[in-house]
Amino acid sequence: MNPVNYLYLAALLFTIGATGVLIRRNAIVVFMCVELMLNACNLALVAFSRMHGNLDGQIIAFFTMVVAAAEVVVGLAIIVSLFRSRHSASVDDASLMKL
């Protein structure tokens, strides 16, 4: 199958993720959407890696996963603390600071 299709898929996933970030209220979901975007990137990297026949892309993909994991740690910590202090995980509720 033409590797290019993987790129299209990656782009699609990335867009879905981005859209999710834009439309979903729940912080956790938003965050998951971000993760989705990262994984879209991974897909693209791997696809390119295959096309170019060198390993860099795959290596980077691994790094990305690690980074994603780290982000989860930090992110969940923050989101949880927010949730505990306001009993809601809606990003729209967190709008004290504006203008």
Add this chain to the structure above:
Amino acid sequence: MENLIALLVAAPLLGAAVLLCGGRRLDAVGHVIGTVLAAVSFVIGAILFADMLGKDEEHRAIAQHLFSWIPVEGFQADVAFQLDQLSMTFVLLITGVGSLIHLYSIGYMEHDERRRRFFGYLNLFLAAMLLLVLADNYLLLYVGWEGVGLASYLLIGFWQHKPSAATAAKKAFLVNRVGDMGLSIAIMLMFTTFGTFAFGPVLESTGETSEGTLTAIGLMLLLAACGKSAQVPLQSWLGDAMEGPTPVSALIHAATMVTAGVYLIVRSGEIFNAAPDAQLATTVVGAVTLLFGAIVGCAKDDIKKALAGSTMSQIGYMILAAGLGPIGYVFAIMHLVTHGFFKAGLFLGAGSVMHGMNDEVDMRKYGGLRKYMPVTFVTFGLGYLAIIGFPGLSGFFSKDKIIEAAFAKGGTEGWILGSVALLGAAITAYYMTRVMLLTFFGEERWRNQPTASPADPSVEPAAEHQGAHAEPHPHESPRSMTIPMIVLAFGSVFAGAFFGIGDRFMHWLEPVTEHAHGHPPIGATTVTLSTVAVMVIGVGAAYLQYGRRPVPVVAPRGSLLTRAARRDLLQDDFNHVVLVRGGEHLTRSLVYVDHTLVDGVVNGTAASMGGFSGRLRKLQNGYARSYAVSMFGGAAILIAATLLMRAV
């Protein structure tokens, strides 16, 4: 000898400086210092005169260069004096009459606690006036020109606590400024035309430039003259100027300063000779003012204002003469001098009357004063005869000559000007007789009726113990006041004859103003006779109106003309409506414009910026997702733009 010229100016200047900066400790001796220094200046003048007479006509003019005043690339203004016959005439007049009036003021201002300052101002005036007539270039003349303006401003407003006085002073200065504008423009024109504004070079090289330029310069000089000499249309200030102490009116607003315009025109003779249009304008101004002043003089009940009108009209004669060119210059100056004598005399007389009448100025409240103040009566009477041109007295000689010259101008102009001058003579006779009768003859209208006018502060203490409503006790003035009057009376009697007979004065001035004999179409004798005739008519008319019938204390409503004349023929109202009111509206609206428009634009931009900011910051609505939207959109735009850049 040359070096004396500077002293001439320096003496009174020193006086002014000392008196004005000296402070109270000089109060006791101030008037003495002032008078002495004025006299010193007169003596110096006399010495120089004697020296000048010693020389032959060609070499009489002397000059003194003090220092270079404003040295700038291509622009040379010096402080330098020139003393020729013309200047000398003025020097003697100014210092002579000036000294007399200093003397007179000692008595007149006796009760004023600010007498020292008064003498300071008088000295300042003398200095400025001498500077004016001694300057050897127009710019220095300009300094004197405005200097006398300042002095007159200070003296008119001497009793500053009187709003009327302060206003009159301001008015005088402002109207004069308009004239000064003319003078400065004239000087600028000279500079651009001749590259200099020293009398010598300018007047010699008049031939080298176009008549148009010269006309322009001439008209500008005329404007200046109108301001200083209270000629129509800038005459309005002189009447109000009578707010000043009477000696001031006598010295500045009768004898000397107001005649500076005549000096300016005669001095600039060559320019006018080469610019007939300017000359014509001058004669017209003179003629108009001559009538204007005379008519106003007839209507005024305030003795000083009546005399002021007469001054205006007499100077009208001089300007008229000066406008006639070489045939008139000499007579203009001659009339100027004689007028200096008799008009000063008249004013001092008026002052002396007021002095005896608790400063009452309304002639309708005088009457029959001749037996209470004989000296004043006699001197005033002589001055009166002189001004109406009673044969043999000085006025007769000078005025008659001017009328001749006016006719001699020839053509219709000549006829018109001449007849106007004649008419003026008649009216002069009329209103002066009126003054005379109202003041010294008739029944004593000042008895048992209150003195209306507020007592002059200088005699406040007196006024108090008399009570505000006490009836005045007319009395002769002190010696220090009568002596000057007597001296001036002599002048007004004999000066004319002395000058006129054998054309002494003409020969004296000729080298400076070069004289041309004018031949009136109707012989000189006819003119003389008609002059006398109209004079008699004028006197007669006045006698019929004021000598035979009792004079009402309260002025009758009078004819339309009379009422208009009482209001200076309404031109003051015109000024008020057009200039004052209009000006106020203009400035007020400008203030508004400055605040709303000019300032508004800036504040407006600031405000709109703020509003824009306020709207813009609404985007920062606190919702993380909308921030994400802007980022997403931004990214999209960024990518699109980048691709676009490549596409184009």
Add this chain to the structure above:
Amino acid sequence: MSFPLLTATAALPALGAIATAAVPAARRTAAKWLALLVSLATLVLALVVLVRFDPDGDRYQLTESHAWIKDFGVRYELGVDGIAVALIALTALLIPFVILAGWHDADPLETKSSRWRPTQGFFALILGVEAMVIISFEATDVFLFYIFFEAMLIPMYFLIGGFGDRAHAGSDEHAAAQRSYAAVKFLLYNLVGGLIMLAAVIGLYVVAGNFSLQEIAEARANGSLDMATNTERWLFLGFFFAFAVKAPLWPLHTWLPNAMGEATAPVAVLITAVVDKVGTFAMLRFCLQLFPEASKWATPVILVLALISIIYGALLAVGQRDIKRLVAYASISHFGFIIMGIFAMTSQGQSGATLYMVNHGISTAALMLVAGFLISRRGSRLIADYGGVQKVAPVLAGTFLMGSLATLSLPGLAPFVSEFLVLVGTFSRYPAIGIIATFGIVLAALYTLVLYQRTMTGPVKAEVSAMPDLRVRELVVVTPLIALLIFLGVYPKPITDIVNPAVKQTMSDVQKKDPQPEVEAAK
């Protein structure tokens, strides 16, 4: 390496400012005396400069030149020509009077927290301004000039906003608001001007590659540096705009009345007599030298604006109810004359303009300071609140009159000389403009005399009946100024001698010749 006289002249007040600011709160009087002494010492230095300057010598003298910011092509270059010398002398001369006049203006009203030291601040700021003004007169490096041209706004800003009239002391909320509005307006106007100039300065660097006035001017003269016409015009406009705001020229003038109205009289003098002069001076030195062609190109417009300033300023002065605002508008009118003289591009005009800067400084100082004394007595700036002062305080009235007469440029007083020179200079090239401008002298008489009449003459108002006459300190301030006015009116030669060569130089920079008199032209 000779003694850096110019640096010293600027550095002395700067150091003095720091020292004054450092004086402890309690020792207020000490701070005042320190400031006064420093300003006097500066005056001495300025006089030394005046003496050391040789009118017939090089164009720029007492020059100093040190590397400063190589990367910006900036050097620390000082040097004075006649015009600068005259203005430095003026500045150094006025500051002591300003300090003396403002002796009590900054005394704290109520005892604030011990760290609040208004008095020290006031005098330190004044000295700071003096230092900056002097160095911007001395700078022959565009960038160096620009730096201080901008920086002097800050101390001025604090002087205007921080210290009001005793009449409207801090307690009054409204007055405080007015004051800070005026201060902000002053700062923003000048800052915007300065920033636009900054763009032009950068542009100049891009074109010329360095900032040395002399190098650029020479390069322009000998054609080795030619700018595209448009570039030159844009740069010129950038520079001129800033100077026109500072000067101020209609329609950029509206900050001046507010600033002068709200500031104390000494500060007002500082603004109009000292700081604003930098603007006109800079037109003469930078606009004409760096952009001769553009200057000539812009002349008609500028002359018309100057003309408007003259008439407009005078008319508005007539319409004012507030003494200080009146003087402010009068100043606008006078600045119109100065700018007109500069751009008439005739020797008389430019000598006149330079002379005008000096004379206007002295005369406005005299008038404004006396007005300040008057206001401090009655506690009101409204003309209507006065009347008959002449009777109770004759000396005050007399000095006030002298100031007024100087303002209406009466012959015999200094301003007349300069004003007439400007008029003649303008007239000889642009007769119409010259004539219209002459109307200014009538209007000047109008507003000054109206002011004098309303405040000083007439019946004595109850509120002023107990008004004391001038005190010794105040006399010490006014008398020398008036004496100077008279002296320079009778004998301006000392200044013209210094100025003329510089003017000749400028004229040659713009390659302009004076118009020949008709008669000689005919020959």
Add this chain to the structure above:
Amino acid sequence: MSAAAVHSLWTMAADPIDKIDAPKIEYGQLSPTLIVIGAAIVGILVEAFVPRKSRYYVQVFMSVVALAAAFAAVVGLAAGGYGTTKAGIAAMGAIAVDGPALFLQGTILLAGLLGVFTFAERRLDPVAHGNRVDSFAAQAASVPGSDSEKAAVKAGFTTTEVFPLLLFAIGGMLIFPSANDLLTLFIALEVFSLPLYLLCAVARRKRIMSQEAAVKYFLLGAFASAFTLFGIALLYGYAGSVSYATIAQVVDGTIETVNPALAGTMGNDALLLIGAAMVVMGLLFKVGAVPFHMWTPDVYQGAPTPVTGFMAAATKVAAFGALLRLLYVVLPGLRWDWRPVMMAVAIVTMLGGAIVAITQTDIKRLLAYSSIAHAGFILAGVIATTPDGVSSVLFYLGAYSFVTIGAFAVVTLVRDAGGEATHLSKWAGLGRRSPLVAAVFAVFLLAFAGIPLTSGFAGKFAVFKAAAEGGAGALVVVGVISSAIAAFFYIRVIVLMFFSEPRPEGPTVAVPSPLTMAAIGVGVAVTLVLGVAPQYFLDLAGQAGVFVR
């Protein structure tokens, strides 16, 4: 991690393995980064093993020492000529050690040092239960206002983890501008972002806002880095490598050995342009350029002020460093594509920041918007695309970071019952109450406004000059206009402080410990020195103005 190395490993798999040659690491040249990260790791251990009472002192001491040492190392390297002559690529192509890198690392380290000082400040808040407290939550985990929080406060807990976090962030920032391939760039980005997210969340006062700031920063930051990563993927797809040098060569078409597999994608400029745009966007997010700026005000306001100060200064420095390297090393070939776009961004950033700031009422938000406007000014220098441009940007960053840290440090001093009094109305009459503090803050504001004799002016002049010479005159005009607008609100604050009457219930100015004093003092000193005699530093930046390829 260079592509080549990995590749060889993979291909050799078939052959019998005799030895694996270890990658070559120039520890000396990497020492600054290594020191900091090492110290951070040790810091974690400290948290684990050192008794609570003494942690604070150990952490502060260690952080200061580490940063000082790292700075010394940077100076050493620079002195050793690694900035100029010996500049080169280290760590097998992953890290560039050259002028800009060292200059920026130095700046970041100094900023970090001052940051540590402000972090360590414990005199400002009133003593709680006999313990001096800093501006960080007693126990970030506990719910605001809950009993556990009270207990934590009572027990005198302090979040000393902030110091290791700070060190990690600094470590990431040190790598960021010197990253020489996209992978390193991405990792560095995350390494300094994640700790910052956390630091934002741990304020002692106004914790809700603090957490909100953290959430916003985190989500948006992650969002942005996702874009960056996708951009990286595309660039990799375009060039078949993530190494700057290789990509640059591919862009210029000067690459020597063309792998036939690459030929397909290499031609495809869409990949290149989109990829580049997305990577750049990630960086623009970090520098807070419009329209990616919206996190800035909220985060700056919510985060603990010391963190804000550090973030505002150091993040900008690091991000601009990376941006410069990306644009000058990787994409010079694309200059004509990105320049106009960046110009537009610069213009909207300058104007947007300045205009919105006019109506701000909170001092921290105000400074946030001003930092946006300044990002615009710096972009003007970036766009110059001349060596002068680089050095002007370096200089500006240096000058700006000190002013910023100083300014925020002053903000920490003005306090009332509710902690820092950041609402502008509370600052009224500060100049009357405590002239010194007000004067210092005025100096910083004037520097922001770019008044002559302050570093702000020198920097602004430098970048505008560079821009003008680089042919971006329009930017200069817009720049001065927005400076004028900006001046307005800086002056507003000064007016407020000096010309309006103090409120009776106004805030008090806390007397700080020598730490904050040092931070502020250094800020003022640098501001004035760079304003009056900037030549030396300009030279420094000038020498550092060349990137190694």
